Amino acid sequence: MLLLYTTGIKIYSSIIWIFSFFNQKAALFISGRKQIFKQIAEKVNPNNENIWFHFASLGEFEQGRPVIEKLKELRPKKKIIITFFSPSGYEIRKNYALADGVFYLPIDSRKNAKRFIEIVKPELTIFTKYEFWYYYFKELDRNKIPLFVISGIFRKEQVFFKSYGGFYRNILKCVTHFFVQNPESRSLLQSIGLNNVTISGDTRFDRVFENAESPKRLPEIELFCGDSPILICGSTWPDDEKLLAELPVKYPDWKFIIAPHEVHESHIQSIENRFSVNSLRFSIWSTQLKASGSEILNLKSKILIIDNIGMLSSLYQYGKIAYIGGGFGAGIHNTLEAAAFGLAVIFGPKFNKFQEAKDLIEIGAAKSISNATELINAFEYFKDNEQSSAAAKKYVEDKKGATDVILKDIK
Structure with a gap:
């Protein structure tokens, strides 16, 4: 299954590369990752107290944003490192004021994950809602770096809960703790032996409430x-x-x-x-x-x-x-x-x-x-x-x- 996963990532990257010749988002996806490790090394000091937040796109960023803002308020010395998978998130929030570095996430591979963790050396990592990358999660687990999933939401139709989903269930086992939106998500995770779950609700409510209070x-x-x-x-x-x-x-x-x-x-x-x-x-x-x-x-x-x-x-x-x-x-x-x-x-x-x-x-x-x-x-x-x-x-x-x-x- 790992071979299929790795092959699938490579095929996806190749398709994006082909689309990049006539699609703007695909072009940004490719160009934004050129010399990505040089960009990261120039901005990130591994000796700082780095906290790594990853977001799939802009919507997930808005979910995680209240956590970043509250964290900086409580622990101003912490350095916030943000990665995005999608151009629609990165291009809009690449100059986010509370971040000490905003980057595209290098494509998931054993080499990339190892190099990224070595450069950033996060003291903890927070993923929002979804995106479960095998090599990144395994590398965090190997280095004993706490990994939290916030505003998580799970549905019974997802591959984690299928009879053939063992490979993907093993990815979830790398997570230190899940903060999920509803009881259904907790029950599903518990059904596959994951009890490190808290029903916290959805951080989007905090974000939109704050926005409505002072628009x-x-x-x-x-x-x-x-x-x-x-x-x-x-x-x-x-x-x-x-x-x-x-x-x-x-x-x-x-x-x-x-x-x-x-x-x-x-x-x-x-x-x-x-x-x-x-x-x-x-x-x-x-x-x-x-x-x-x-x-x-x-x-x-x-x-x-x-x-x-x-x-x-x-x-x-x-x-x-x-x-x-x-x-x-x-x-x-x-x-x-x-x-x-x-x-x-x-x-x-x-x-x-x-x-x-x-x-x-x-x-x-x-x-x-x-x-x-x-x-x-x-x-x-x-x-x-x-x-x-x-x-x-x-x-x-x-x-x-x-x-x-x-x-x-x-x-």
């Missing part, structure tokens, strides 16, 4: 919104946008802010072409404001398209309802950022892997839709429903606290 003010957004009720459309894809195009005509008193998951030019243009009412790009709008030198402009557009990355978590403060994209693809994106601000949420049909989405539906703070008629019905239900908004906000408030549980036990 970044966005003056340009405030001017666009005026006194109109706002639907925030976060992390949308074309299938989402096709349905959303029905709303501006039917609800002319509302304004719509669309923050698509992909902000490349062709996607922005497709959004502009899809909607029949006037739309405006954020970059154009903010440029107009600076050029005019005035805060009062005759703005006829009902739709504002966010053509950059990084604003979404602050946009929700201006909304009344949120539509969360991804539910017609691999799965919905982050619903909690919106719920923390007291926004009821609407999303597509693929949400079953997300416990918070199920919870929000159960308490009447979310609805899943599959077509334009269901979208309009959900919109009608939420647009004047204060109880749903209050339920969404309370749900997040009641679930926070995972960070304190994790750090107490790790300490």
Whole structure:
């Protein structure tokens, strides 16, 4: 099985290399790992008290971020070393202020894992939610370096719990302690003999709660919104946008802010072409404001398209309802950022892997839709429903606290 695992890693790397000639993300994946050990050696002092955090991508970083921030507050002398697997995480957070080094994770191999651990010499390591790399875990175990998995979530369909999953179960045995989101995850781990488990909850609740308590003010957004009720459309894809195009005509008193998951030019243009009412790009709008030198402009557009990355978590403060994209693809994106601000949420049909989405539906703070008629019905239900908004906000408030549980036990 180890041979198959190693071969699979090599095949995956080769496929990414081929895609790198015509795909930007794949190109970043490859170029970001060139001379990676030289980059790490130049920035990391192995004699420091290094703590290594690894994240698959941006979403996992936001889950781990409360732990980093609280840890630096309690132990300011600790050095934070961060690695990402995906460009979508690294490229956005490569200049994260609390990190003493942010890098792409070298591809999992015996040689790479040994070299990485020798250079960084972490006193402990924290992985968030998932990603279980055989050689890295084995090298940490061999060097007796504590390894924690935080905000972990497990499902019975995963290979760890199959009759043929022995190789992958052995990877989990390298983990010092699991901090999981729910009782189901603990039961599954215990079913394969792993009792080093604590139900801590999900650190995302801490992060989104803190964000909602002190959001970044966005003056340009405030001017666009005026006194109109706002639907925030976060992390949308074309299938989402096709349905959303029905709303501006039917609800002319509302304004719509669309923050698509992909902000490349062709996607922005497709959004502009899809909607029949006037739309405006954020970059154009903010440029107009600076050029005019005035805060009062005759703005006829009902739709504002966010053509950059990084604003979404602050946009929700201006909304009344949120539509969360991804539910017609691999799965919905982050619903909690919106719920923390007291926004009821609407999303597509693929949400079953997300416990918070199920919870929000159960308490009447979310609805899943599959077509334009269901979208309009959900919109009608939420647009004047204060109880749903209050339920969404309370749900997040009641679930926070995972960070304190994790750090107490790790300490």
